[in-house]
Amino acid sequence: MGIEHFGTVSFTSETKAAGFVTFLEQGKVMATRCRKCGASCFPPKMDCPKCFSSDVEWFEIKGSGKLATYTVVNYGPTGFEDDAPYILALVAFGDGLQVFGRLSRDIEEGDIKVGMELSLVPIKLPKDRIAYEFQTAHGNTPHG
Numbered sequence: 001m002g003i004e005h006f007g008t009v010s011f012t013s014e015t016k017a018a019g020f021v022t023f024l025e026q027g028k029v030m031a032t033r034c035r036k037c038g039a040s041c042f043p044p045k046m047d048c049p050k051c052f053s054s055d056v057e058w059f060e061i062k063g064s065g066k067l068a069t070y071t072v073v074n075y076g077p078t079g080f081e082d083d084a085p086y087i088l089a090l091v092a093f094g095d096g097l098q099v100f101g102r103l104s105r106d107i108e109e110g111d112i113k114v115g116m117e118l119s120l121v122p123i124k125l126p127k128d129r130i131a132y133e134f135q136t137a138h139g140n141t142p143h144g
């Protein structure tokens, strides 16, 4: 799986998951869950990768997850060269749901810790692209 492309793809070309973009525009990051076997899937898939059922439903990825691992990407994919370097993270949201995405640039590399709490936030990009990124989930916690 080419995770280096993740978080920078334009989802608009993926017609089967077009609803994903609509949800993003509404400020929601959505995944799919299979009604038959319960497998959750991100990015969303209209066919369950485990039991191949097409009986899947959308659900919103809410709250925060825990950083499982991350990697620094020094070369952006074609069309996104200017984005590099950036940091790709794998975040576990429970129920076996793991989400790949980019870390917000507000997070310094030196502050990244495996296990830190992150939340998924939709972001607008230039050229009408829309994506999502991970931001720290500390809410209104004061500094110190």
Ligand SMILES: [Zn+2]
Pocket: 034, 035, 036, 037, 038, 039, 048, 049, 050, 051, 052, 053
């Ligand atoms: Zn299934």
